[in-house]
Amino acid sequence: MAFGGLFSTDMAIDLGTANTLVYVKGKGVILNEPSVVAYHVKDGQKKVLEVGEDAKLMLGRTPGSIEAIRPMREGVIADFDVAEAMIKEFINKVHKRGFLSKPHVIVCVPHGATPVEKRAIRQSVQMAGAKKVGLIAEPIAAAIGAGMPITDPTGNMVVDIGGGTTEVAVLSLGDIVYARSVRVGGDRMDEAIVSYLRRQHNLLIGDSTAERIKTTIGTARMPDDGRGQSMEIRGRDLLNGVPKETEINQAQVAEALAEPVQQICEAVMTALEATPPDLAADIVDRGVMLTGGGALLGELDLALREQTGLAISVADESLNCVAMGTGKALEYEKQLRHVIDYDS
Ligand SMILES: Nc1ncnc2c1ncn2[C@@H]1O[C@H](COP(=O)(O)OP(=O)(O)OP(=O)(O)O)[C@@H](O)[C@H]1O
Ligand SMILES: [Mg+2]
Structure with a gap:
């Protein structure tokens, strides 16, 4: 060295x-x-308390003197x-x-x-x-990290599904031919689960619980048996205001996530339509690479394949x-x- x-x-x-x-x-x-950053707020002065993992544990659980951002x-x-x-x-x-x-x-x-x-x-x-x-x-960066041959004279499509956005891009010869970002990602999926439970079950849950549901049993497709796996969750009953424990299954999560999943599919289709024909043909041949944490949503690759007709792969270590x-x-x-x- x-x-x-x-x-x-x-x-x-x-x-x-x-x-x-x-x-x-x-x-x-x-x-x-x-x-995430957690601050201690005293007399109008902010002092960093924790950053990263320890600060995330405080999100949604802070007293007035602490702010997690x-x-x-x-x-x-x-x-x-x-x-x-x-x-x-x-x-x-x-x-x-x-x-x-x-x-x-x-x-x-x-x-x-x-x-x-x-x-x-x-x-x-x-x-x-x-x-x-x-x-x-x-x-x-996502395409390089996923090992795609981005400097070749062929069309490569990468879809990075992060917390805040989904970026769909077509690359050729080391540069971007088309790219579009939609404001749909993991956060939106969490919100969709929160609002589904509020609407359908009068149950109020926090964002961290929604994220846990998504990463544990979350799925982009209706399970074949119409139910799938289920898990216990806790929240507040909106009718009487008291804590309530209930069960949620994969069919319910799939229903909750239908809209964000649909928006990701549409972004892929829009990108394909906007791509020059030869490059689009390459993508039809080579398929689409998914990266980012959102790519780990259960059966998202299958749902995308069903809706777009394209071959879909999830990158190894997609979060990295x-x-x-x-x-x-x-x-x-x-x-x-x-x-x-x-x-x-
Ligand atoms: N197994 C999983 N199933 C579904 N979603 C997951 C899974 N694991 C992680 N996620 C979600 O992935 C998201 C984080 O992904 P990632 O780290 O790629 O985002 P980010 O790079 O921070 O965001 P952005 O790229 O939008 O700025 C979070 O919303 C997280 O809940
Ligand atoms: Mg990212």
């Missing part, structure tokens, strides 16, 4: 709506935590100060300060991020201690794809220079 490489903590960051991952050059993904919404920074505090904490966790220079960092941003949003991300990362900050479009791809851009910076933006 080169001398510089021994001490450098150059890193790639996937600053997601739900999770932030940090890839350290030469080491791989070494941090993976929820994008998710600074990212729909893939971009919604709360600048909180985002900066979070990035700083995460960088500190992986970067041994005092060693040589400040790190060089590559961060991925949604394809549809505006110049203002890009600048906000770049500034936050700089304020958090980075020297040079490069940006890479998330769909490109974007971070791995951003990390690869850092490792092979010379070869992938054209996809990294240093000065927008």
Whole structure:
């Protein structure tokens, strides 16, 4: 290993709506935590209490003196100060300060991020201690991370289903031919479960319970037996206000998730229609790659195949794809220079 490489903590960051991952050059993904910051608020002063996993446990459970915040919404920074505090904490966790220079960092941003949003991300990362900050479009990072041959002269479609958004992109020759982001992702699925239970069962549950239902028995397709598996859940009975325990089954979850699933299917179809014919033909041949945490929703690949007629695969380690791809851009910076933006 080169001398510089021994001490450098150059890193790639996937600053997601739900999770932030940090890839350290030469080491791989070494941090993976929820994008949540908990503050202690006293006399109008805010002090960071916890960041990441421990802060997520506090979401929806805080007393008046503590505030748990998710600074990212729909893939971009919604709360600048909180985002900066979070990035700083995460960088500190992986970067041994005092060693040589400040790190060089590559961060991925949604394809549809505006110049203002890009600048906000770049500034936050700089304020958090980075020297040079490069940006890479998330769909490109996702495709690289999923091992797709993005530099070939063929059409490749990648669908990254994150917490805040689903980004559908068609890539060829290392660049984006078409990309569109829809504001449907894991958060929307959680909300759909919350509202289904409220409407159909007069039961009020929190977002964390909804997420647990989704990741435990969530499915995009009606189960063959019309019921599927079930699980016990707790919430508040809206009729009398008292806690209530009940059971929810996969058919109910499928019904609750029908709309967001449909919107993801439509985004894929719209992308295919907007893709030039030769590239669209490649996609029909090669199929579509799903990445992101939402890709893990039960039978989503099957539902997408039924509704679009395309072959669908779920990337290995789909939750890590974007971070791995951003990390690869850092490792092979010379070869992938054209996809990294240093000065927008
Ligand atoms: N097994 C699973 N089934 C369904 N959804 C899942 C599963 N595991 C994780 N998720 C969901 O995936 C989402 C997080 O995915 P990911 O980490 O890719 O998002 P993100 O990168 O933070 O968000 P974005 O890319 O929109 O900024 C969460 O909504 C989470 O609930
Ligand atoms: Mg993401």
